[in-house]
Amino acid sequence: MIPISLQNQLFETVPDFKIGCVQYESIVVDKPPKELSGRIELFQQTVELDLAEQSVTYYEGVKEWRQVFKQLGMDPGRYRPSHEALFRRVKQGKGDIWSESSAIALNNFFSLYYQMPMGLYDLEQVKGTVEVRLGIVEDEYEGLNGRRNRMEGKLTSSDQNGAFGSPIVDSKRTSVSWETTKGLHLFYLQPSIPISDAEALxxxxxxxxxxxxxxxxxxxxxxRYKPHVG
Incomplete structure (x- = not known):
């Protein structure tokens, strides 16, 4: 696995901060198989029913990550955790969150089903050591939201070329495409999850x-018990 580390500063405010890391080799990105599409459709219907009379904070994973953002000095009302943004789109009837790409569709499904932000990256576009940390003034990138995102003071992932991802929005530079064969998944696990459960998940x-x-x-x-790998 490529070198990945967590900034010690994160544990000062969120002692149980955790990141799940998965590195993929020799994958094939295609359209979602019918079985996955069917499961996604049923799940979306369940979420729509849940949120018909509830706010998105009905989900414990949304409430917990909003609290983590506050602890890290990030305003969750201004910069929403990405899974919360997905839930809001479903609540608003904007069901266009399921990409024709199997990789992106599955990433979004995981993010909603397990109620946590996630980042999926083309590993060929990630250079050198990855660090998950609070952003500095130089950290900015063109995001998948079509805007230039300034990451100072926000939780971000960086490599030797600078910031490329966050639990808010990821960059175009490291985005997954149909040609991706090597991938990196970062799961922003709920801090309340015990470490053994986090590893199993x-x-x-x-x-x-x-x-x-x-x-x-x-x-x-x-x-905090294992702040780096690779």
Whole structure:
């Protein structure tokens, strides 16, 4: 697995901060298989029913990550965790969150089903060591939202070329495409999850992604007990 580390500063405000990391090799990105599309459709209907009379904070994973943002000095009302943004789109009837790409569709499904932000990146576009940290003034990138995103003071992932992802919005530079054969998944696990459960979940998600895309994977969970791998 490529070197990945967590900034020690994160543990000062969120002692149980955790990131699940999965690295994929020899995957094939295609259209979502029918079985996955069917499961996604049923799940979306369940979410629509849940949110018909409830706010998105009905979900514990949304409430917890809003609190994490506040602890890290990020305003969740201004910069929403990405899974919360997806839930809001479903609530608003904007069901266009399911990409024709199997990789992106599955990433979004995981993010909603397990109620946590996620980032999926083309590993060929990630250079050198990855660090998950609070952004500095130089950190900015063109995001998948079509805007220039300034990441100073926000939770972000960076490599030798600078910031490329966050639990808010990811960059175009490292985005997954139809040509992607090597991938990196970062799961922003709920801090309340015990480390043994976090490891089991990270491995399970890697296995499910592999079942759809083939290839092989390595998985690890980073925490204050294990702040780096690779």
């Amino acid at each position: 990270t491995n399970r998600l890697g296995e499910m992604f592999q079942q759809v895309h083939g290839g092989n994977f390595e998985a690890a969970v980073l925490s």
